[in-house]
Amino acid sequence: MFSYNGIADYHTQLSRKQTNCSEAVNHYLERIRAHSHLNAFVDVYANEALEKARALDASREAGAPMKKMHGVVIALKDVIAYEGHKLTAASNMLHGYVSSYTATALDYLIREDAIIIGNCNCDEFAMGSSNENSFYGPVLNAIDNERVPGGSSGGSAVAVQAGLCMLALGSDTGGSVRQPADFCGIIGLKPSYGRISRYGLIAYASSFDQIGIFGRHIPDIALALEIMSGPDGYDSTRMQAAAFDAASLYTQSNEHFKIAYLNDVMDHPSLDKEISQAIKNTCANLASEGHTVEGTGFPLIDYIVPAYYVLTTAEASSNLSRYDGIRYGHQTKEPVRDLTDFYRMNRSEGFGREVKRRIMLGNFVLSSGYYDAYFQKAQQVRRLLLDQITLIFNQFDLIVLPTSPETAFRFGAGSKDPISLYLADIFTVLANLTGNPAISIPLYTHSNGMPFGLQVMAKPGDELTLLKFSNQLLQKGSPT
Numbered sequence: 001m002f003s004y005n006g007i008a009d010y011h012t013q014l015s016r017k018q019t020n021c022s023e024a025v026n027h028y029l030e031r032i033r034a035h036s037h038l039n040a041f042v043d044v045y046a047n048e049a050l051e052k053a054r055a056l057d058a059s060r061e062a063g064a065p066m067k068k069m070h071g072v073v074i075a076l077k078d079v080i081a082y083e084g085h086k087l088t089a090a091s092n093m094l095h096g097y098v099s100s101y102t103a104t105a106l107d108y109l110i111r112e113d114a115i116i117i118g119n120c121n122c123d124e125f126a127m128g129s130s131n132e133n134s135f136y137g138p139v140l141n142a143i144d145n146e147r148v149p150g151g152s153s154g155g156s157a158v159a160v161q162a163g164l165c166m167l168a169l170g171s172d173t174g175g176s177v178r179q180p181a182d183f184c185g186i187i188g189l190k191p192s193y194g195r196i197s198r199y200g201l202i203a204y205a206s207s208f209d210q211i212g213i214f215g216r217h218i219p220d221i222a223l224a225l226e227i228m229s230g231p232d233g234y235d236s237t238r239m240q241a242a243a244f245d246a247a248s249l250y251t252q253s254n255e256h257f258k259i260a261y262l263n264d265v266m267d268h269p270s271l272d273k274e275i276s277q278a279i280k281n282t283c284a285n286l287a288s289e290g291h292t293v294e295g296t297g298f299p300l301i302d303y304i305v306p307a308y309y310v311l312t313t314a315e316a317s318s319n320l321s322r323y324d325g326i327r328y329g330h331q332t333k334e335p336v337r338d339l340t341d342f343y344r345m346n347r348s349e350g351f352g353r354e355v356k357r358r359i360m361l362g363n364f365v366l367s368s369g370y371y372d373a374y375f376q377k378a379q380q381v382r383r384l385l386l387d388q389i390t391l392i393f394n395q396f397d398l399i400v401l402p403t404s405p406e407t408a409f410r411f412g413a414g415s416k417d418p419i420s421l422y423l424a425d426i427f428t429v430l431a432n433l434t435g436n437p438a439i440s441i442p443l444y445t446h447s448n449g450m451p452f453g454l455q456v457m458a459k460p461g462d463e464l465t466l467l468k469f470s471n472q473l474l475q476k477g478s479p480t
Helices: 005-016 021-034 046-061 104-111 154-161 177-184 218-228 246-250 273-290 301-322 339-351 353-366 373-391 418-423 429-434 463-475
Strands: 043-046 073-079 115-120 167-171 187-190 211-215 257-260 292-296 399-403 440-446 453-458
Touching: 005 218, 021 043, 021 046, 021 073, 021 115, 043 154, 046 115, 073 154, 104 218, 115 154, 154 167, 154 177, 154 211, 154 440, 177 187, 177 211, 177 292, 177 440, 177 453, 187 218, 187 463, 211 218, 211 292, 218 246, 218 463, 246 463, 257 273, 257 440, 273 292, 273 399, 301 353, 301 373, 301 418, 301 429, 353 373, 373 399, 373 429, 399 463, 418 429, 453 463
Parallel strands: 073 115, 073 167, 257 292, 257 399
Antiparallel strands: 043 115, 167 211, 187 211, 187 440, 399 453, 440 453
């Protein structure tokens, strides 16, 4: 029976003929069918994946060397373009749309012989923290089907959580990889802004969006990051930092780090006491092992969420203006009076409630008379946040903090008060505002039986330190 314990082990099994790619793909297709009630996938590429697997098996039999992602089974979030495949952002607005090109990051993986098994459900246009805002219905948490998997990349997270693929890609605008990873008990990495090309990623908020990676093994995630972070002339925001080298993960594996925790975060009233105590215990353990661990102030904590939602909704209202039913998107079949009515009906029918809410918020903060009071102020707060986080990283290698103030909540918990869901992003949106890489690593289990993770941030461009430290923690075993 096929089992998976990381890419390196899988490739060893392949080279020793203990398994093959066809067996791996059939294993995951069977699991996808058996777990279809989780609603993690929008579309499964069964025949295509099997055909690619057979071709890779034949190439190995013929003596061809294995590429870096040879036979690695990967799932995509339904916001990442894949030529010839449906791309809908889990929205009625793009229902039935087929992509005409492939995202650069995905193309890099395919060139290294990855097998793409399907695309995953998500919150509509990546807007949400629970995966309840989808045209295809909610995704269920595999640990407890009455609880959300997190969002917006909930389908990708559950695909890894439930063993439906080896790795999955998501997008992270304000925590949409890290928060579902936290809720599902897996690893979720948001790279530095610009580390991975955004070409082929449906835009939510362009100065925040970043493709992220879900997995169960740090070396797997490091390898995927290395491959996807290649250059791209189609994305002018690609960072010019040195290329990431996954092999460097294994050098000086036991080095000590200077680690900060934010006093204003650890004592924040929104934070579950059990989560707070678990992270404080981890900090104490790290200090006892020789790491430098110190608390530091962060007085701007309560400005983070307002600044984030002002700026992201403003960018969303601009990015989503193209979906008018003429250039792109759903066209109403109802009778209309004029062109204005036609636009209104197209967008009213095409977009869901949460997307409409954010578009209206964005239009408001950009409108005449409010631009200076909201958008301009939020930009100034973003600058202050960047300055403050830079000062901390002048003294420390890493910052540790919670991923979410609570564990996975039950479906419908935020339906009456959307603001409560927005405030739940308080610990993840900072990394998107400042462009830092951040990761959620599964270390803990709450007394309610649900997992939760530790979030770690590093300097922009320093994913190596982030992944080295994460690997150290995971290799020690997971504290309860």
